């Protein structure tokens with residue numbers, strides 16, 4: 146059994162419906178075919194998928210589990226990532242991270258992605274594959290470079306004064 150199919154067998158019908166709607170298209174053609182065959186096995190067609198998404202009983206669940214706000218699955222993946230998006234925020238925490246970054250100490254944050262529908266719950270580095278967030282990375286990178294220049298100017302002044 147392939148890895149994708151193995152994963153799909155762990156999903157309930159609702160999760161499988163969200164997976165199909167939001168993630169099917171992100172797979173290679175061959176894998177898409179394999180997934181579609183599996184959907185037939187599970188007796189899921191397009192109209193049933195739409196109905197399952199509308200019905201999703203998990204949206205009414207009120208437990209302590211961390212759930213995806215879109216599909217309400219608790220099958221979410223948390224990765225510790227080196228936080229590169231310094232300079233993007235204005236909070237005190239963000240300022241500290243900026244200075245740590247300059248000092249060569251990495252800051253780690255959680256990147257949290259829904260395994261079922263691919264929704265990004267937390268995206269500290271704004272790596273979410275959307276054209277708008279790419280623009281943010283470029284903007285923040287520019288900001289970061291400006292900050293490094295400022296620091297250099299400060300240390301040069303200290304040196305010569």
Ligand SMILES: [Zn+2]
Pocket residue numbers: 163213214215216217218259260261262263264
């Ligand atoms: Zn989800």
